[in-house]
Amino acid sequence: MTLPKTLKVGPFEFEVSLEAKMDEDSYGHLEYEKRKLSVLERLGNFDQHSTILHEALHAIDDCYGLELGERGVQCLETTLTQLIKDNPEWARELVSACTGEPLVTIGPIVIQDTLGDTAEGLRDYLKNV
Numbered sequence: 001m002t003l004p005k006t007l008k009v010g011p012f013e014f015e016v017s018l019e020a021k022m023d024e025d026s027y028g029h030l031e032y033e034k035r036k037l038s039v040l041e042r043l044g045n046f047d048q049h050s051t052i053l054h055e056a057l058h059a060i061d062d063c064y065g066l067e068l069g070e071r072g073v074q075c076l077e078t079t080l081t082q083l084i085k086d087n088p089e090w091a092r093e094l095v096s097a098c099t100g101e102p103l104v105t106i107g108p109i110v111i112q113d114t115l116g117d118t119a120e121g122l123r124d125y126l127k128n129v
């Protein structure tokens with residue numbers, strides 16, 4: 001699994017780190033003033049990424065003074081991850097539209113077009129398999 005080293009939220013960049021232990025039963029922790037976002041190391045891939053989303057929502061809450069609170073953040077984390085799970089093709093298109101990096105679909109495989117020649121090579125290879 002690959003986690004980002006940093007996460008940009010609004011005007012700030014947060015350092016992302018894995019921690020062996022957390023206070024209480026937390027999966028993650030945000031230190032807004034220090035621009036640090038921590039994730040519990042022993043979590044599985046989905047839970048780590050979902051926790052990053054959760055802590056990013058806290059950062060958005062703090063940055064823009066939304067007053068979402070824990071309940072609001074939890075609700076958005078759950079509904080946004082479910083939205084992505086329920087609509088994976090749209091989610092890939094959304095990422096592509098936001099980043100400007102077109103997607104390349106090769107059969108059931110969708111890869112970023114930034115692979116350039118590699119994507120073309122894969123496409124040619126799979127045509128001949």
Ligand SMILES: [Zn+2]
Binds near residue numbers: 054058070073
């Ligand atoms: Zn929280």
